[in-house]
Amino acid sequence: MKILGISAFYHDSAAAYIEDGKIIAAAQEERFTRKKHDPAFPTHAVQYCLSEAGVQLSDLDAIVFYDKPLLKMERLLETYYAFSPKGLLSFLTAIPVWLKEKMFLKRMLYEELFDIQHFDKKKVKLLFPEHHLSHAASAFYPSPFDDAAILTLDGVGEWATASIGHGKGNTLSILKELKFPHSLGLLYSAFTYFLGFKVNSGEYKLMGLAPYGRHGSKEVEQYKKLIREVLVDIKPDGSIWLNQEYFNYATGLRMVYDAKWEALFGFPTRESESNLEQKHCDLGLAIQEITEEVVILMAHEAKRLTGSKACVLAGGVALNCVANGKLKDAGIFDDIFIQPAAGDAGGALGAALAAHYIYFDQARSIDASKLDAMSGSYLGPSYSDKEIEQMAKENQAKFTYFDDFKELSAKTAELLAEGNVIGWFQGRMEFGPRALGGRSILGDPRNPEMQKKLNLKIKYREGFRPFAPSVLAEDVHEYFECDTISPYMLLVHGVKPARRKEMPANYEQLEMMEKLYFLRSDLPSITHIDYSARIQTVHAETNPRYHQLISDFKSTTGIGVVVNTSFNVRGEPIVCTPADAYRCLMRTEMDYLVVGNYLFDKKVQAPWEESDAWKKEFVLD
Structure with missing residues (x-):
């Protein structure tokens, strides 16, 4: 078939x-x-x-x-x-x-x-x-479960905006649906818009911004009160009703009625790229916590309807890895699986x-x-040595070829430990929005300057945005409060308390950007400001080369974790071909590129004959 x-x-x-x-x-x-x-x-x-x-x-x-x-x-x-x-x-x-x-x-x-x-x-x-x-x-169907509750949450499909289903064997039935215009995904996107990010691509920025809000503060609680009383009625089964007097997406060309939101929250729609203030962070935290509340309520309803011990998730809201982590920690289900291309x-x-x-x-x-x-979600194209060498010839690129990959892996681990940023291009490309060690940019998580360097000199993006750790699956318990696997970087869990560093007494009163560069743990480049991390567990059976590299990094440094971010600059899709990867190396302040068994040192490459006009090529996400 x-x-x-x-x-x-x-x-x-x-x-x-x-x-x-x-x-x-x-x-x-x-x-x-x-x-x-x-x-x-x-x-x-x-x-x-x-x-x-x-x-x-x-x-x-x-x-x-x-x-x-x-x-x-x-x-x-x-x-x-x-x-x-x-x-x-x-x-x-x-x-x-x-x-x-x-x-x-x-x-x-x-x-x-x-x-x-x-x-x-x-x-x-x-x-x-x-x-x-x-x-x-x-x-x-790709999950490891014969019987599972199914949660799908997104903006809108035809009519449905969320659904609860039940999968058993080869059968699948939809038991309950939430209908347009009432939508958790569209509610989250409305706040994405109001806080100055791009709808359908900036939602993950809102998720990353939320931890800068002041947990439990009167400001956050007041925002949550306003959201519940004016914008959304949350039912015990997780279904919601949105007050359409405040939303414009059903018939208009914008997400919300800006003037009404300004009157409600006391400040105007944030302009894209303008300064982020504490009020933006607090409102971001408020809607993130309400989103988590709705997901948990819907999960309880799915459990009630199906009696299943496992749950699977898809739809754009299933990419909210903070909510996924809260769902896992709630213990409603014994296990969960999230489609990596949700x-x-x-x-x-x-x-x-x-x-x-x-x-x-x-x-x-x-x-x-x-x-x-899902085969680790490595379902895209791969490239042969011949194709890599053809790319190098076309770009007059200098490289070192390693007959033995283990030798190259050990060399790359040393370069990472020395503070270098490395483009890592191996095997088949990932399917879905996350780079999982096939098309990744890597760094040393111990380096306190790595987050800043990656954001400002490699990715050309906002400095507040966190980076994810890739950790050896067998070592995840040593670093994180995580009792499960997370191969697709779709769960957020805390860094182990023993690895955390105490924040100063006035920390909550500091401005947003002042909070950013405090050392929060002995792995500062992957520890978000609330001591959390979006974890990818790396498994030898699905990505042996990436597993080998992290193992070599552990042999060199004692730490079985690397910083992993997607191989692209801001606004650009993740690289696909060796030519895409080399171009990204030369356009940024990346130090090395590893493609297959080939190592490219940025320092010895010919000058890159290209203006900065390419930065206008990609619309900011």
Whole structure:
């Protein structure tokens, strides 16, 4: 059974290919086009998946699109009707696009696919599962559980904005749904907008900003009181009702009515890139804590409805790793699994899996010897020595080749221990928003200057943003308050108290940026200001080269942890090819690049003949 899944035309377009239920390949279109969150038809991703699998479109049993466009059209029309005459401008803007693209989506899909390869469309089924079913399938079927509750939370699909489901064997049922316009994802995005970050990409910044809020302070508690009393009514089962007098997303062109929010919270919508003040941090903490509260309530309801011991999550809100950590710590379920490509990109994979197990009713088996069926999420393209050397030749790049990878790994560990920043490009590219040691920038977590250096000289981004640790899975208990694996960097847990350093007595009264550079632990570059860390456990069975490097770093320093951030500059998609990686090396103050068995030293490269105009190429995220 050969199935291709596609997500497209909203944001984070992607393609995924499965064969007899096994996930063979998956990639986001942005990585090939270099347009972040590219919503276009994923031509390059489809071509990659077919090439990786060695199949043609004519070999497929089905091509599956991740949602039902006619249901979305129904929601659009009913919403405008319900809110009329408000939203006329938005209606006139949206409807022509929908009529052209979404109403004739089947024809559009065939045209795009025929541009790749011609095939007999009568012999290949074209299927359209619902959006939240695709999310649910992406979480349950790759999980290591035969029985699990399913939570999907995002902005909106067709009508559903959140759902509770139950997976058992090869079956999957949706038990309960929250409907548009009431949405936890859209509520969080509204605060993302109000606090000056970009909707659909800046939510993780809001999550990183929240710990700068003053926990338990009267300001934070007052903000939470206002949110609960005016903006959102939270029900005991985790469902919510949003006061649409304050939100503009249903029919307008903005997330909120700015003047009403200014009157409610006492300050205006923050301008992008303007200074962050304590009030912004406190409001960020308030909405983060309310989000966590809703997720926990919904998890209790999922437990009540299913009786399952495990829970799986997908949808954009499932990328809120702080809430995920709180859910794990709540002990509602014995275990949880979060789809690493939890957003719309993962819908391509979920659509394919839903077709395989639900439409075609194929049997499901779980390999107990594996963490899950995602192969560490290393599902994108890899590159040969020949391709790496061709890139070096084209750029007149100087390198050292190592016949023995262990020798290269030991050398790289030494360079990290000396304070160097290293681009690490190995094997297959990750599927999903997190760099997991395939396309990563690495540093020494003991170095108190590493966070500042990475933010300001490599990533060109705000200094407040934290960096994640990659830790040997077998050593995670030595460094973090974590009793589980976290292979996809989707859980936040505390740094062990024994590793923490006491903050000064006046710490809570300090300005935001003054708080940033205090030494909070003996691993300062990965310890956020609330002593937390977004953890990636590294497993020898899914990424032996990355595991080897961290093991060598431990042999050199005594610490089995490295700083890991995505291999890109701010506003750019994560690098895909060796050429992307070399370009990033030369554009930044990175010190070394390791691609496969090749080591590139920045100091000996020819001058990079390029102006700073490239910085305008990427829209700030």
